[in-house]
Amino acid sequence: MAEKKKIVIVGASYRAMHGFLNNIRDSYSNEYDVVGIHDLTIEKVEDLNECFKSNYKAYDDFEKMMEENKPDIAVIANIDCVHIDYLEKIMAAGVTTVVEKPLCIDAEQCKRVRKATELNPSVEAVTAHNLRYHPASLKIKEVLDSGRIGNILSIQFVESLDIDHGTSYFHRWNRAMKNSGGLLIHKSSHHFDLLNWFTGSYADEVFAHGKLLSYGAENCKFKVGEMAETCHECKKTKEECAHRLDLSGPRLEMHKSNLKAGLYTPDLCVYSPEIDIVDHACVGITYKNGVHANYTMCAHSSVESMKIEIEGTVARLEYEIIYSTAPDVKKSDGEVSTHQQHLRVIEFNKPIEEIEIPPVKGSHGGADLLMCKDLFGGEKSDAKATLEDGLQAVLVGIAANESIKTGKAINIAELENA
Numbered sequence: 001m002a003e004k005k006k007i008v009i010v011g012a013s014y015r016a017m018h019g020f021l022n023n024i025r026d027s028y029s030n031e032y033d034v035v036g037i038h039d040l041t042i043e044k045v046e047d048l049n050e051c052f053k054s055n056y057k058a059y060d061d062f063e064k065m066m067e068e069n070k071p072d073i074a075v076i077a078n079i080d081c082v083h084i085d086y087l088e089k090i091m092a093a094g095v096t097t098v099v100e101k102p103l104c105i106d107a108e109q110c111k112r113v114r115k116a117t118e119l120n121p122s123v124e125a126v127t128a129h130n131l132r133y134h135p136a137s138l139k140i141k142e143v144l145d146s147g148r149i150g151n152i153l154s155i156q157f158v159e160s161l162d163i164d165h166g167t168s169y170f171h172r173w174n175r176a177m178k179n180s181g182g183l184l185i186h187k188s189s190h191h192f193d194l195l196n197w198f199t200g201s202y203a204d205e206v207f208a209h210g211k212l213l214s215y216g217a218e219n220c221k222f223k224v225g226e227m228a229e230t231c232h233e234c235k236k237t238k239e240e241c242a243h244r245l246d247l248s249g250p251r252l253e254m255h256k257s258n259l260k261a262g263l264y265t266p267d268l269c270v271y272s273p274e275i276d277i278v279d280h281a282c283v284g285i286t287y288k289n290g291v292h293a294n295y296t297m298c299a300h301s302s303v304e305s306m307k308i309e310i311e312g313t314v315a316r317l318e319y320e321i322i323y324s325t326a327p328d329v330k331k332s333d334g335e336v337s338t339h340q341q342h343l344r345v346i347e348f349n350k351p352i353e354e355i356e357i358p359p360v361k362g363s364h365g366g367a368d369l370l371m372c373k374d375l376f377g378g379e380k381s382d383a384k385a386t387l388e389d390g391l392q393a394v395l396v397g398i399a400a401n402e403s404i405k406t407g408k409a410i411n412i413a414e415l416e417n418a
């Protein structure tokens, strides 16, 4: 039997557990061993071990983990702003790298990614754009590539995050530009990557508006000083503050040691002055191949949904997914168990054609399972996102942020060369 390949995980995160460790343990334990997990503290990794009922070796010294294990693959799944620091070191060590999205968060970091790829051309490195592997995305791509709608002319894309999911970004580290680059990078890089992938092109110019309408100090209805920094320290009841969050379940288990040590917990006050990201944005994008797209992100919606309309020279393709908001259909890990979705092709003057989307079980609508099959199983697909793809998705978000700040249209090439 061939020797097992060694994987290290950088970041004892929720994502590491639900996107990678579960799939590796369930489906690839004959081929791969997770030999170490790194985080800021050993205790944070131990929290994951307790939550996941595992016994992975814990490291708070990244170099030691790499040196001791000489891994074949490293998965980077810690907070967005530090992905680049680990990517540089892992690629320099010649180790196959899987980086969570967003690949990086600003133009300076984009340059560092390019440098790392230039210095290590033979190292295999991918961006974990799992949304490409959602059965609906795969089907949309198949329909587009079949020529069924003709040449793509324009796209409308609307992403709405509900008050559970959307608000969660304002309770966590993601709410600060310095950590995540804001939702237009942290969240929308998923969607910008899809747009790039669907159009078969990269963005040329971006214009955006954005506002913080629901969270942050300016939208707080309480008096200054009435709120604590975290919900678990706050005296406001759920009746008084709709965004009060109970630190319980995996949210608590994964941060037990941090809570004890008075460190970060994911129940930060959503009205904090630290919040400097937008919760609503409209982004206009022109593509190098002439496609014109508009994208809206809303993080304070009553319902979670995604709507995509792709207008072609022969037909329109439209996709919509609406997740149920009823609390009884939400699973404890935050995944939504029921939803309605439809995919349609509508030719000019022809009846509407419904297209079936094959169901796949698992987190993110089966996307994580299919991505892991591509990354770790023998089933290779064309959906794998390169580092260049990861960069191009992030560049749209960086340009959108810059456009919001300056009120100007941002040319991607100029942004990169500045």
Ligand SMILES: NC(=O)c1ccc[n+]([C@@H]2O[C@H](COP(=O)([O-])OP(=O)(O)OC[C@H]3O[C@@H](n4cnc5c(N)ncnc54)[C@H](O)[C@@H]3O)[C@@H](O)[C@H]2O)c1
Pocket (backbone or CB within 6 Å): 011, 012, 013, 014, 015, 016, 019, 039, 040, 044, 077, 078, 079, 080, 082, 100, 101, 102, 128, 129, 130, 186, 364
């Ligand atoms: N592809 C997807 O569907 C998807 C979904 C969720 C999250 N993500 C990505 O996964 C990553 C983890 O997200 P999460 O929500 O699971 O995070 P999390 O909050 O659960 O974990 C983040 C980890 O990073 C560690 N960390 C914090 N600061 C650090 C630093 N300076 N250096 C090293 N480590 C540090 C924390 O201790 C923590 O364990 C993010 O990049 C996020 O964008 C992807």
